[in-house]
Amino acid sequence: MATADAARVTFTIVTGLSGAGKTQCMKALEDLDFFCIDNLPPALLPRLVEIHSSSTGESRNYAVAMDVRGREHFRELEKAIDWLDHSSYEYRIIFLECRDAVLVRRFSETRRTHPLAGVGSIYDSIAAERNMLAPIRQRAHIVIDTSDLKPQDLKAHLYTAVSDRPIHELMSVDVFSFGFKYGAPADADMIFDVRFLPNPFYVPELRNTTGLSGDCRTYVLSHPMAEEFLDTMASLVMKLIPYYSVEGKNHLTLAIGCTGGQHRSVAIADALAERLRAAGVRTQVRHRELQSGNVATQD
Template sequence: MSDASRLPAGQHILIITGPAGAGRTTAIRALEDLGFEAIDNLPLSFLPRLFAGPPLERAVVVGIDARNREFGIDRLVGALEEVANLTGESPALVYLDCGTDTLIRRYNETRRRHPLSPTETPRAGIERERALLAPLRERADVLIDTGEMTPHELRAEMARLFGPKDAQADLAIELQSFSYARGTPRGADMVIDVRFLRNPHWNLALRPKNGRDPEVSAFVLGDSGFDAFYSRLVDLLRTLLPAYRAEGKSYFGIGLGCTGGKHRSVAVAEALSKTLAEDGWRVSIRHRDLERAVKSATSDLGMGVA
């Protein structure tokens, strides 16, 4: 969820900050992919120097980290004023935030220590950082709550807010193959079970390969039930995707699952990616469990997964 009501039109200088773990690095990388010149964790004294030369040739995003030894609210405000005087443009302050429990969960998942509480609990560092950043949150031009966002959804939101007009109007689609044995992917808007298709795992010649190999793809797509299933799936998406885009949705995740995430789901995801791209959609694809499945392929000799 974001609030961009105060964002100036045609903004060329973005400052991104927020508590550690809220997604600053992901957001900066997304903007870099959109053509921004990206600089992260810049000392505040260097900020005005970036803009003291010739006029900007492209948009710039600067990440500001509360851990920086020069960090201070007054110092940052002063640096932003200097930048405005040099460029004639007030930088837009983008603040990424999420709930304390979400930040704690993210730190527990990565087993990282919080930078502001290296010898204490993550909660202590998070609360300390929140207090430090509170004035910036109040001043933010754009506030984005990343608590319910996957990294892919955050990237899509950055494209919607700050990308070129064609990217803002478009819908980013992510296809993700996965193994039901390891759970459905988080953030998927639609999940399709393709375990009804014939399984290449039981073909000894195909078992070591994966769904990106032409032989496996031909085997899966040659199933007698595939054509009817696939044509209905494509027809459904051709109905839904334009409607979601018209409603302003910027991201749509589709999970395609089979038993092991190696053969059938991968082959169908690859085929669907090509079809949707030919229809003009922006499509990315991820095979969540493929690498892990390939590593374990040599041990799957009896009761297998595929």
């Protein structure tokens, strides 16, 4: 079996038994920032590898799903793998398998016909395919039995096996400030209320500023609870990101609210975004009330 270095592999071949979950596997790999190509004829794999490797663009991981729907395709896949073995390119094979009874149930639920139907019962078709794919399974770098795996479990298995990036780098976070007086956002995953902090509205020289100004920001963040609150929030988000990611979520929206969305929430949203970026999380920040033109009469 060929060896593969998880930090250097560029090409991932996804194959296995029909009904074992190749579609879900490809969706999970796409979420893990792979460029995915489904149902590529095996004979075209060498050409794809050469085109990608000769490009001068940014390097990225490719995942290619291949169905072996007959002995001709099976021979083409073996030839493609032989070619990779004798080339300088590194690759990995992910082979998905599943128990017969589970495969039968899946085909029944989806009302799809097994690709090798016609050689007897569906159990006979599964057995024929399993026997045909045995040599490919022997050459696989990763074998995953999906019989008892939910889609999020499969994604977790794949992340552990193939990702060379910290999981928080795969998540994007949108942090935005808002004012409760204009309504809480309906699309936020988490809402934080910072109305416990001292209100710059009641400081005459800060009343007409926003949390974007240096003086207002300094005033808000100088409160002892502000830094503690930011540390706690950032720590909570970093701890939750892996769990959200396993459930298939790749984007989080965090809403920071104060009364008018002008002072406290703006300063805290900016400071939280800075902490998340420093931790390697792709983060954007926006200020709803400032961008919408709402004029706060009380923050």
